[in-house]
Amino acid sequence: xxxxxxxxxxxxxxxxxxxxxxxGGADSREAEAKAAVKSLMxxxxxxxxxxxxxxxxxxxxxxxxxxxxxxxxxxxxEKGWRVTRVSDQVRNxxxxxxxxxxxxxxxxxxxxxxxxASYKGMNYSEVVKEPGGRYFRYMQAIPLQGQCLACHxxxxxxxxxxxxxxxxxxxxxxxxGYSAGDLRGAFSIKRPLE
Numbered sequence: 001x002x003x004x005x006x007x008x009x010x011x012x013x014x015x016x017x018x019x020x021x022x023x024g025g026a027d028s029r030e031a032e033a034k035a036a037v038k039s040l041m042x043x044x045x046x047x048x049x050x051x052x053x054x055x056x057x058x059x060x061x062x063x064x065x066x067x068x069x070x071x072x073x074x075x076x077x078e079k080g081w082r083v084t085r086v087s088d089q090v091r092n093x094x095x096x097x098x099x100x101x102x103x104x105x106x107x108x109x110x111x112x113x114x115x116x117a118s119y120k121g122m123n124y125s126e127v128v129k130e131p132g133g134r135y136f137r138y139m140q141a142i143p144l145q146g147q148c149l150a151c152h153x154x155x156x157x158x159x160x161x162x163x164x165x166x167x168x169x170x171x172x173x174x175x176x177g178y179s180a181g182d183l184r185g186a187f188s189i190k191r192p193l194e
Contacts, residue, residue: 026136029191030125033138036075036083037187043071049147057150057162064151065169069095080192085142087185091166091175101128102188105139109183119143119183127193136191144184152178 047067051059068085075083086098088106098106105124113119122141127134144152151162155176158166166173178184 026125026127029136030123030138033125033136033189033191034123034140036079036081036189037138037140040071040075040083040187044068047071052147052150057159058165061151061162061165061169064091082188082190084188085185086139086188087142087175089174089177089185091170091173093172096185098188101137102139102186106183106186109139109141109186113183119181134193136189136193138189138191139186141186142184144178144180144182146180148184149178149180152176152184154178 044063044067048060048063051063072083072085084096086096086102086106088098088103090096108124109119109122112122119141120143123139125136125138127136149157151158151166152175155163158176166176175184
């Protein structure tokens, strides 16, 4: 992490209740986090694309319902980190609810986009001290792709079978009404430090 970015993160981090702590090795931790996110994106994206080609959007819902939590759990066990996806408009309230730090970063992502930045490749990282210890935290924005509108677009534009499946599986769904390019959420990594 550059000196300027470290100072910027320190200044912005003051608003976070956890409070930032900086240590060496942030560049390698960020590179490892990006590689983990890339692996997650490739595996989940591949399975989602295949399911939708074979069975349409309904099959895609099943991948997100069943396989996405399995894939993130496998990656978390493999790495010894918490790897997940979060959003402030969740489909399943039992999964993907952002903690306070993640909520703050999602707000920063939106502000950066309002200032003209693209969500594509947008990320943020810092080392924070929390009651449980010190952690490297990383988030990477998930911009909504066009094909995602089949399940996340405006409710009135969803296919009837998609609406029915979502209402049955997710009666409290908040993850519709998006347009292509909107911020769907973020990949989030929390890595304990020694």
